[in-house]
Amino acid sequence: LENVFELICVMADAMECHWEIYQRCKILHRDISTNNILFSGSGSSIKGMPIDFDHAICEDDKDAVRHFERTGTLPFMSINNLEGGKLEHSLLDDWESLLYILCWVGTYGWKKKDEP
Secondary structure, three states: OOOHHHHHHHHHHHHHHHHHHHHHHOEEOOOOOHHHEEEEOOHHHOEEEEOOOOOOEEOOOOOOOOOOOOOOOHHHOOHHHHOOOOOOOOHHHHHHHHHHHHHHHHHHOOOOOOOO
16 A cells, blocks of 8 residues: 555445445454455555455354454454453444554554565
C-alpha cells in the first residue's frame, strides 16, 4: 500500500466482502489481521478481501465452540475476545478487528512479506 487512499479502498473492500460472506453464508471469520487481508492492484484499481478462514465458524452451527475460545491475532482481537467474555463471538468482534487494523497500519504501516 502506497498511501491512505489505497488503505481505505482495501479496508472498505475487505469489510464489504466480509459483510457479504456473513449475509449469504452466516460465516464469522474470527481471525481478522493484517496477514489475513489480501490486496492487489494499485491506485484507484486496488482491491482487498479477507483470506484464511481457518478459525471461521458458521453462525448457524450450534455445535461450534463459541464461549471462552480465544481466537485471532493478539493485536487485532476484540475486547470481548481478549477478556474471555461471556458473549459469543459476533460480527461486531470481526469488525472491531478491522478497526484495529486501521489503527495499526496508520501507526506502523503495512509490512511487506519480504521485510523483516
